[in-house]
Amino acid sequence: MERSHDWHGDALDLSAYLERIGLSGDRAGEHAPTLDTLRALQRAHVTAIPFENLEIILGRSIPLDLPSLQDKLVRRRRGGYCYEHAILFAAALERLGFGVVGLHGRVTLGATSPRPATHALLHVTVPGLDGAWLCDVGFGSGPLEPLELKDGLEADQDGWRFRLERRTAELDTGLWTLHQLDPEGWIDRHTFTVHPQYLIDYVVGSHFVATSPRSPFTTRPFAQRFTGSEHHVLDGLTWTTTLPDGSRSVQELKPDQVPDVLDDVFDISLSPDDRDRLRS
Template sequence: MSKPADPAYHWNGADLDLDAYLARIGFDGERAPTVRTLHELVRAHTTAIPFENLEIILGRSIPLDLATLQDKLVRRRRGGYCYENVGLFAAALERLGFGVTGLSGRVSMGAGTALRPATHALLRVTTADDDRVWLCDVGFGAGPLVPFELSAGEFTGGDWQFRLESRRGELDSDLWVLHQFGRDGWIDRYSFTLNPQYGIDYAVGNHFVSTSPRSPFTTRPFVQRFHPEAHHVLDGTTLVTEYPDGTGNTRELEPTELPKVLAEVFDIDLTEADAAALANAPWIRD
């Protein structure tokens, strides 16, 4: 049975300005749906485009249409959170001929005993030159720097360590759990199933993440920049730098320091109006 014509089943790759996107992430490799190209694209995107929720803190919505994503992440060289990064990346992969299916993860890291909704976006990807199934997580803000196989076991992205675990979920379903190594040792990042997700599903999750008072992204700035040698995190006015061996350092910032730190550490240049609004937003007083 053929799929309906509803564009929500696809990623609008034909509408992507591929040259501009590849220039944005610094990719100049072969434009072919191969394993090698996939590895190069994941590394380039993950290290070039930061994770950020600043539009929410500035009182704006987060549209997921490709034109808006290209304008924000490519033309204006801003960042985005998982739905934005994944939407742009999926369009590029589709345009290049990869097989692309959306998935949703349920973040457990930092949740304690609370049950969070499955609002993290990642991708299941296949290539033309290999039978393996790959997972790409370009929107978490903390790597991996590589696509990883849908196969239980440990893997590395540079010096960063990860582990994918296979479990049995509710109703004896297949459940996968991604773990990462950091300052607190091995911790589980999120779980996911292989139930396909489409654009309309991401739109629903995006609405919750960008508007709900229960969302971690509506209360304070949360920005990340991931490099092979360091992971930088801005959580409110707390600046954290973590390293692959689990060490790190933390310092508190004054609100007036935020624009400079965003530019120098996270490669995010705000307009003067946005910088002033960020420093005077209600989150500073809460």
């Protein structure tokens, strides 16, 4: 019988996944479920696998089963958006012995009206340790390492700064907000609760993101590459590079430049046919 939270970690090609994110060792025993391992895994994952919505723009669906995710993000060395990242990372953590529960967030970025819950996050526990950690591997801009779920926690990760706050919302529920520091000050990045979400919830959220005309990902190419020292964003034809101190450069591309920039900067290599379709 399938467990309520079953990320199918036993079906993960752990060796291939670890090679994809640049970590040595191909057996679970070489990566014991410790806090240090969790930190190393998240840092490796977010800096190795880019964020991208290109399948949507190319007219293809986004399957969330583990074999499809392994084929795309691991074997073909492509990227994905939050649901793809979270499910793959959850499978790896489950395989290594961590406790993993899915969460849903609402991307706010300063918005005052409610937005749909369409951002996948993970609530992670470490055997033998009290507390829980937020693993947000699919936003495209960090955090580099897990954030312990503590009200008022602030973290400086290689110059990128984050803060967690908890308040009481409707029906006395606990509402968490993840803030990120930018040149204008702290901005609320997304809110979330610790209400468990299951794979089927992610399938529903992903369908909206991939198909709705109200989704920002159905209108133009969008990709991110977070190296730890730089954050690259391709939004349509606009390529922005941001450094930890908030300084940034912006370059407007021509359509025929996009495939090469995706390859050279974002580490996203497309087939010749897909490259031609993005140029048009």
